[in-house]
Amino acid sequence: MTDPRHPWRDPALRPVVTASLTLATAVGVFAISFGVGAVSAGASVAQTCAMSLLVFTGASQLSAISVIGAGGSTASALGGALVLAARNGVYALTMGRRIEGRLPTRLVAAQFTIDESTAMSVAQDDPVAQRAAFWITGGCIYLFWNLGTLIGALLGTAVDPVTFGLDAAFPAAYVAMVWPQLRTPRGRWAGMLGAAICISLVPVLPVGVPILCAALAVLVGIAPEHSTSAPRAGAST
């Protein structure tokens, strides 16, 4: 069975370690473009690195710098970023029940509760593997996200994000992040409604506020779902 002290040495967990490292490498590349973008938006190297170390949730950080970079206020940058950060609270509902340990351990675990660590953990079958996957993924991504941010922030003004198409890298990364959320009909409705609310309010509201308003699209979740008594043939995976 899995050795609880060194779960990552368990051969059964090798796929988790491999997947975590692959994911962490991609996140590192993404972090470089975050670092470049943040410095171009007017943040100092110290502010950029502090953000990745302390905030540690990519979509919130990106949304904050893109609002600031476009001339939005601190308040509107915070609003959109905090709405995005709220989803980690939802993940924490799940992870808080699974991660054991003393208070300091759990305080660190809370910081590591993000999309990737949660997704990797819930994909495992037994509780030991779930905890190992959480810590391995969370730790790898914390390391690579901060290293990448530092590299990007130091490159900073040496790189013109527009020349290298980095301004399109962010929406592309968002598309990749939202893709799995669009598998359910509800997810697609919320996505389309959120996008429609945002695009129609961009010309009339201060920068960053339309993102906040788009969160209202989650209200499509209020009504109970129809019973799935009649499974469709060839339903998507």
Add this chain to the structure above:
Amino acid sequence: MSWTLVLVLAAGAYACKAVGFFVLAGRTLPPAVDRCLSLIPAAVVSALVVKDTFASGQDLSIDARVLGVGAAVIALWRRAPFVVVVVIAAAVTAVARRLGWN
């Protein structure tokens, strides 16, 4: 950018995680609230996609970013990994600009 933004965002983001981890983890939320919360990424991240693809400040425009994001969608549909999707989007946009399409 102000340090206020960095520190308030850090405190707020950690508070979101901690509330779920330490306060609410033992409880069950009303199902309707649960369903709505689970839709936050779909709604908000989709909004970020269209904002960063079409908006520059308060102006809407169609420029080289659209080609890059379009290429990213095709790459995702072809099941390309995350890093490939992002690199393709940046490369297509950069090339389109080099060819003179703003």
